[in-house]
Amino acid sequence: MTETLLDFFKALAHESRLRIVGLLAQREYSVQELAALLDLKEPTVSHHLAILKAQGLVTVRAEGTTRWHALDTAALESLSRRVLEATEAAAPLAADENEARILAGFVDADERLKEIPASRRKRAVVLRWLMRMFEPGQRYTEAEINGYLKSRHWDCATLRRELVGHRMLARDAGIYWRLPKAQWRDETIGP
Amino acid sequence: MTETLLDFFKALAHESRLRIVGLLAQREYSVQELAALLDLKEPTVSHHLAILKAQGLVTVRAEGTTRWHALDTAALESLSRRVLEATEAAAPLAADENEARILAGFVDADERLKEIPASRRKRAVVLRWLMRMFEPGQRYTEAEINGYLKSRHWDCATLRRELVGHRMLARDAGIYWRLPKAQWRDETIGP
DNA sequence: CGTCTAATTAGATATACTTCTAATTTCAAG
DNA sequence: CTTGAAATTAGAAGTATATCTAATTAGACG
Incomplete structure (x- = not known):
C-alpha cells in the first residue's frame, strides 16, 4: 500500500513527467511530439514514459513505427482516489484530536x-x-x-x-x- | 497550480517523508522520536520536516525545548482533493475518447x-x-x-x-x- | 550566567536521478 | 535483403537531493 503510493508520488514528482501527463490528458502523443514540446531529447522522453507506464498511468498503441501514448485516466483516478482515501483515514485521528478540543469550548x-x-x-x-x-x-x-x-x-x-x-x-x-x-x-x- | 501540485508530489515522493506523514497521522512526535523510529539522525529528520512544513502539511507546537510536530490533515486533504479534481478534469477529455467507443457498442x-x-x-x-x-x-x-x-x-x-x-x-x-x-x-x- | 537538552543550521559526502550521445531494435516499404 | 524512420537501450556525465558530522541556536533550570 505505502509502496504503490510512494511509487505514484515518485512518478509524478518531476516537472517533465507532470507536463507529459498534462499533455496526454488532452490527446495521444508520439515520443517525437513530446520531445519537441518539452524541449527534450527523445531518449529522455522514452525514459519518463517508461516510468509512467510502470505505474500503469500511460498506455501505448503502435501504428507502424510510431507509438501513440495515452493517459490511462481510470488508473490515474484510481490512484489519486487512493491518496485521498489515505488522507481521509488519517483525518479523524488527528483532526478530532485538535479540532474536537476547540469545538468543545464553543x-x-x-x-x-x-x-x-x-x-x-x-x-x-x-x-x-x-x-x-x-x-x-x-x-x-x-x-x-x-x-x-x-x-x-x-x-x-x-x-x-x-x-x-x-x-x-x-x-x-x-x-x-x-x-x-x-x-x-x-x-x-x-x- | 501545476507548481503547487509538483511541490506536493515532491514532498511526498520520498520514503522517509511518507513514513513521517504516516506516523504523524496517528499522533504528535518530537524530532528525537521520529529519528529513533526511522533510524535516521536528527538533522535528517529536521530536514524532512522542513520540507513538509514548507508545504503546510506539518505544524509545530513548542513545549520547552522539544517541538511537537503534527500533521495538518486539512491541508493534506485539500491538496489530495486538488489532485483528484485535476485528474477528474482530465478524465472527460480522454474518457470520452475511450468510453464513447464502449458505450456505442451497448x-x-x-x-x-x-x-x-x-x-x-x-x-x-x-x-x-x-x-x-x-x-x-x-x-x-x-x-x-x-x-x-x-x-x-x-x-x-x-x-x-x-x-x-x-x-x-x-x-x-x-x-x-x-x-x-x-x-x-x-x-x-x-x- | 553557566549548563544541559532538543533542535536547527552549515557544510561535506554519498546516493539517486535526469539528461545526453551513441548504438541497437523494430517495423514498413522498396 | 536493404534502407529509412521512430523508438528504445546502454552507458556516461551532470544535477539534485539525502544523509551524515560538527557547529550553532533556543529554551529550561539551578
Missing part, C-alpha cells in the same frame, strides 16, 4: 454555539463544523440556510456571511450551495 | 441499453452513463429509480443493484440518492 451540550469565536483559527473550526449540516449538491434558499444556522446560534446572518466568505457556501440569485472542500479557506477573502 | 439509437455488459470494465462505463440521469442532492424513491432505469433497459432491478454496489447510488429507508463521484467504484464491493 459548543454546548445541546449542540448549540455558545459564541462565535473571535480568533480566525477557531472560527474556521466552528465553520467547518457548521458545514456538516449542508450536503454537497443540495440547493438551499436563504431562508433554509438561516433556519439551519439558527438551530446553532441566534446570529445566523453573521454565520452565513462567514460561510460565504470562507468559500464554504456559494450564493447566486438567492440560492446557496455547498462548495467542495478543496475550495474552503481558513480566512475570509474578497468582498 | 447503447442503441434510441438511447436504450442493448444489453448489460458482462465485462466489469464495460459495465462500469455503462453505469456511469446511467448516472447522468440522477442529480446530486436529489432524493428518489425506489419507484422513481426504477422508472428512470426502465427507460434504458427492462432489467431495472439488476441495474439498481449494480449502481448501489458500485457506490454510485446510496439507499436508506427506501430512499435513494446519488453519491459523490469520489466514492464511485469500478467494481462492486460488500453486500
Whole structure:
C-alpha cells in the first residue's frame, strides 16, 4: 500500500513527467511530439514514459513505427482516489484530536454555539463544523440556510456571511450551495 | 497550480517523508522520536520536516525545548482533493475518447441499453452513463429509480443493484440518492 | 550566567536521478 | 535483403537531493 503510493508520488514528482501527463490528458502523443514540446531529447522522453507506464498511468498503441501514448485516466483516478482515501483515514485521528478540543469550548451540550469565536483559527473550526449540516449538491434558499444556522446560534446572518466568505457556501440569485472542500479557506477573502 | 501540485508530489515522493506523514497521522512526535523510529539522525529528520512544513502539511507546537510536530490533515486533504479534481478534469477529455467507443457498442439509437455488459470494465462505463440521469442532492424513491432505469433497459432491478454496489447510488429507508463521484467504484464491493 | 537538552543550521559526502550521445531494435516499404 | 524512420537501450556525465558530522541556536533550570 505505502509502496504503490510512494511509487505514484515518485512518478509524478518531476516537472517533465507532470507536463507529459498534462499533455496526454488532452490527446495521444508520439515520443517525437513530446520531445519537441518539452524541449527534450527523445531518449529522455522514452525514459519518463517508461516510468509512467510502470505505474500503469500511460498506455501505448503502435501504428507502424510510431507509438501513440495515452493517459490511462481510470488508473490515474484510481490512484489519486487512493491518496485521498489515505488522507481521509488519517483525518479523524488527528483532526478530532485538535479540532474536537476547540469545538468543545464553543459548543454546548445541546449542540448549540455558545459564541462565535473571535480568533480566525477557531472560527474556521466552528465553520467547518457548521458545514456538516449542508450536503454537497443540495440547493438551499436563504431562508433554509438561516433556519439551519439558527438551530446553532441566534446570529445566523453573521454565520452565513462567514460561510460565504470562507468559500464554504456559494450564493447566486438567492440560492446557496455547498462548495467542495478543496475550495474552503481558513480566512475570509474578497468582498 | 501545476507548481503547487509538483511541490506536493515532491514532498511526498520520498520514503522517509511518507513514513513521517504516516506516523504523524496517528499522533504528535518530537524530532528525537521520529529519528529513533526511522533510524535516521536528527538533522535528517529536521530536514524532512522542513520540507513538509514548507508545504503546510506539518505544524509545530513548542513545549520547552522539544517541538511537537503534527500533521495538518486539512491541508493534506485539500491538496489530495486538488489532485483528484485535476485528474477528474482530465478524465472527460480522454474518457470520452475511450468510453464513447464502449458505450456505442451497448447503447442503441434510441438511447436504450442493448444489453448489460458482462465485462466489469464495460459495465462500469455503462453505469456511469446511467448516472447522468440522477442529480446530486436529489432524493428518489425506489419507484422513481426504477422508472428512470426502465427507460434504458427492462432489467431495472439488476441495474439498481449494480449502481448501489458500485457506490454510485446510496439507499436508506427506501430512499435513494446519488453519491459523490469520489466514492464511485469500478467494481462492486460488500453486500 | 553557566549548563544541559532538543533542535536547527552549515557544510561535506554519498546516493539517486535526469539528461545526453551513441548504438541497437523494430517495423514498413522498396 | 536493404534502407529509412521512430523508438528504445546502454552507458556516461551532470544535477539534485539525502544523509551524515560538527557547529550553532533556543529554551529550561539551578
